[in-house]
Amino acid sequence: MKSKLKEGIEKVLAEYGGRRLALLPALHLVQEREGHISEEVISYLASRLSLPSVDVYGVVTFYSLFSLEKGGKNIIRVCVSLPCYLRGSNQILETLKEELGIKEYETTPDKRFTLEPVSCLGLCDQAPAMMINDAIYGALTRRKVKKIIRGFK
Numbered sequence: 001m002k003s004k005l006k007e008g009i010e011k012v013l014a015e016y017g018g019r020r021l022a023l024l025p026a027l028h029l030v031q032e033r034e035g036h037i038s039e040e041v042i043s044y045l046a047s048r049l050s051l052p053s054v055d056v057y058g059v060v061t062f063y064s065l066f067s068l069e070k071g072g073k074n075i076i077r078v079c080v081s082l083p084c085y086l087r088g089s090n091q092i093l094e095t096l097k098e099e100l101g102i103k104e105y106e107t108t109p110d111k112r113f114t115l116e117p118v119s120c121l122g123l124c125d126q127a128p129a130m131m132i133n134d135a136i137y138g139a140l141t142r143r144k145v146k147k148i149i150r151g152f153k
Contacts, residue, residue, distance in 0.1 A: 001040050005033055013048055020049055023059060027066055036070040064118035071114030072107040074152055078130045079121040089128040093117060095142045099149045
């Protein structure tokens, strides 16, 4: 593990007194800096927080903002929960697949985009919705999606 990353993790752990409460902030730090959560990080955090590795792994896989694999520069998360689905998230997902030339959970060959359907973004009032990195896009249409993606290209 990189020493700067380890220092950052240790700083977060110190802020929370080395308690389990530090897990999510530490994972957010790693995801932000590395673009994914490695097995090495999972083992390290489990050891430092006196948790079974499976517990840390469970947290990483439960939250859609964490990834076990390094994705593209721009992570596109499309909400496919019922409210978004009823308002056309399936069409939004299909439009993105066409525009990017990839399927769900894939990364474009140039490593610019990764497409991830997620169960909920908490944006039901803006359905259908998606996030690209930290930016939120709601009330989407096929036309809006194409315009947004072209803005990133």
